[in-house]
Amino acid sequence: MSISITKTKPAHEDRFETKGVTIAFTAPTPLTPGLAWRCADHPDPEFFHPVDDAGLAAAQAFCADCPVRALCLDLGHARDEYGVWGGVLLEGGKPLAAVKKPGRPKKVA
Numbered sequence: 001m002s003i004s005i006t007k008t009k010p011a012h013e014d015r016f017e018t019k020g021v022t023i024a025f026t027a028p029t030p031l032t033p034g035l036a037w038r039c040a041d042h043p044d045p046e047f048f049h050p051v052d053d054a055g056l057a058a059a060q061a062f063c064a065d066c067p068v069r070a071l072c073l074d075l076g077h078a079r080d081e082y083g084v085w086g087g088v089l090l091e092g093g094k095p096l097a098a099v100k101k102p103g104r105p106k107k108v109a
Helices: 019-026 053-063 069-078
Strands: 083-085 088-091
Touching (some): 053 083, 069 088
16 A cells, blocks of 8 residues: 655745745845935825826836936836836836727727
């Protein structure tokens, strides 16, 4: 008679195998003294997730003179982020030229 023992992971270990946790370890936010993240104290986080071209222009203007703009954009790419990162609109870490319009695209004749 043989006994088969399967080893399962405890529930608390499964939560460390998610994409978000993996990305947090591979592309952590630098907390170096002297780095001034302009957006850190912004009162509305939805500001960086624009729904129209005017909102995108406002977010890009806000990011225009940020001292860590390049670092922010690099983090957005590395983490496959969504929204405005470093003045660039990202979707899954890929740059978009404009905000996507809601609804189905028009049929091309």
